Structures are given as structure tokens and as C-alpha cells.
Amino acid sequence: RNFSLDFPSDKQSAVIINEAAVRSLGWKDPVGKKFNANGQNPLTVIGVVKDFHFASMRHHIEPLMIVNQPQVNNTVSIRVKPGDVQGTIASIQKTWEKINTNHPFEFSFLDDEFNELYKSEQSFAGLISGFTWLAIFIACLGLFGLASYMTEQRTKEIGIRKVLGASVGNILFLTTKQFITLILLANIIAWPLAYFFMNDWLQDFAYRINIGFETFIEAAVLTLFIAILTISFQAIKAAVTNPVKSLRYE
Numbered sequence: 670r671n672f673s674l675d676f677p678s679d680k681q682s683a684v685i686i687n688e689a690a691v692r693s694l695g696w697k698d699p700v701g702k703k704f705n706a707n708g709q710n711p712l713t714v715i716g717v718v719k720d721f722h723f724a725s726m727r728h729h730i731e732p733l734m735i736v737n738q739p740q741v742n743n744t745v746s747i748r749v750k751p752g753d754v755q756g757t758i759a760s761i762q763k764t765w766e767k768i769n770t771n772h773p774f775e776f777s778f779l780d781d782e783f784n785e786l787y788k789s790e791q792s793f794a795g796l797i798s799g800f801t802w803l804a805i806f807i808a809c810l811g812l813f814g815l816a817s818y819m820t821e822q823r824t825k826e827i828g829i830r831k832v833l834g835a836s837v838g839n840i841l842f843l844t845t846k847q848f849i850t851l852i853l854l855a856n857i858i859a860w861p862l863a864y865f866f867m868n869d870w871l872q873d874f875a876y877r878i879n880i881g882f883e884t885f886i887e888a889a890v891l892t893l894f895i896a897i898l899t900i901s902f903q904a905i906k907a908a909v910t911n912p913v914k915s916l917r918y919e
Contacts, residue, residue: 671685671716672685672715678713679715679737681738682710682713683712683736683737684706684712684714684715684734684736685716685717685734685736686699686717686732686734687720687730687732688717688718688719688720689733690733693732694732699714700714700715700717702714712734718733724786725787726787726876727873727874758776761776762776809895809899813900815848816844816848816899816900816903816904817903819844820904823844824907824910827840827843827844827907827908827910828910831908837908840907840908841904841905844900844907844908845897845901845904848896848897849893852892852896853893856889860885863888864880867880
């Protein structure tokens with residue numbers, strides 16, 4: 670059960686613990702058990718709550734003891750309905766100042782508290798994201814230049830192939846297959862390194878995801894899409910160019 674005004678003793682000697690505390694104490698039926706946690710009056714377990722995180726995911730869920738002692742705890746958790754949040758806070762402040770004049774009213778939102786726990790991770794993710802997009806942009810510039818150079822070098826070859834009956838699709842495949850091979854090779858080389866660094870970073874968390882192979886497949890598909898999109902302009906330009914222009918000096 671929860672704390673109740675029907676049981677005056679709840680304010681002095683009742684406690685609610687989580688499942689981690691039950692495991693730590695080695696109890697099978699904890700409700701009704703007594704234990705001394707503060708060196709003074711023994712506390713009676715009146716209920717057990719499921720484990721929930723009240724710290725960073727870097728740490729395992731630890732044993733938790735919840736007591737209802739207003740003379741000790743000067744905080745209260747309140748669930749507010751969405752809508753007029755500021756008006757609700759103002760109303761709570763007035764009530765607080767009436768019943769607790771010795772402590773100034775301060776408040777925070779639970780989601781803000783959780784965001785604060787992962788502030789460094791969010792900053793790190795933003796930094797990595799920024800450098801990633803910068804690297805992709807630079808790589809696309811280089812890829813575009815390389816595609817322009819290679820299609821220029823193969824202008825006459827492409828013209829001859831078109832005269833011999835090669836379709837636009839054949840020319841596109843001819844101009845992109847070399848790049849696709851290089852990109853796939855680069856992905857295969859990068860996968861072990863990415864897995865090592867990602868797994869090493871995740872080791873800092875007590876609760877973490879498993880890095881699946883599908884993550885690397887998705888990355889490969891994305892890089893291929895970006896690469897093909899980058900070189901397609903030059904490839905299509907070479908494919909639709911009149912072969913007469915390419916061979917007029919031959």
C-alpha cells in the first residue's frame with residue numbers, strides 16, 4: 670500500500686522500498702518486515718515499488734527507501750496537467766508559502782532534471798553531429814571533383830560506347846561502379862573501427878543498447894545514396910551528351 674492519512678504512524682515508522690532494496694536485503698516477503706535504517710526508530714515496510722531510475726543510466730538502479738516525514742523532507746513531487754502550467758505553479762507557490770514559511774519556494778521539472786543528467790552526452794552528440802556533416806560536405810566536394818575529372822578523362826570512351834549502342838543506364842553504371850566499389854570497401858574498413866569506439870563509449874553505461882549489424886548496413890546504404898546523388902550529375906551529363914561532340918576530333 671501507499672502512505673495514508675488513515676495510519677498516523679506512517680509519518681514516523683513506515684517505509685516503502687524498491688525491488689532492488691528487496692534483493693539487497695534478501696527478503697521474499699518484505700511487507701511487514703522491520704529494519705533499522707537511521708540508527709533510531711525501526712521502520713516497517715508497508716509497500717514495494719518497481720525499480721525506476723533516479724540517477725544516470727551510467728549507474729545501476731540502487732536500493733531505494735521512501736519515507737513520509739515532512740519534518741525531514743522539504744520537497745514534494747506533483748504531477749501537473751498540460752495547459753496552464755505557469756498558473757498551476759503560481760497556485761502551488763501560494764499554498765507552499767502558507768504552510769512552509771521557513772523555506773523559499775523552488776521548483777524544477779522532472780524532464781529538465783533528467784536532461785541535466787545527460788547534458789555532457791547531448792553536447793558530445795551535437796559536436797559529433799556537426800563534425801560529421803562537415804566531413805560529409807567535404808567528402809561530397811571531393812567526390813564531385815573526382816567524378817568530374819574521371820568523366821572528362823573518359824569522354825571519348827563514353828562517346829564510342831554510345832555510338833555502339835550503349836544506353837543511358839549502361840553509361841551511368843559505367844561511371845558509378847568504380848565509386849560504389851570504393852565506397853563499399855571504405856565501409857568495410859570503417860565498420861570494425863566504428864564498432865570498437867561505439868562499444869567502448871557504451872561501456873560507461875550500466876544500461877546500454879547492443880550494436881547490431883543492421884546499424885552498419887544502414888550506414889552503408891546512406892553513404893551509397895549520398896555518393897550516388899553527388900556523382901549522378903556528372904554521370905547523367907556524360908550519358909546524355911551527344912557522342913558527336915566527343916568524337917568530332919577523332
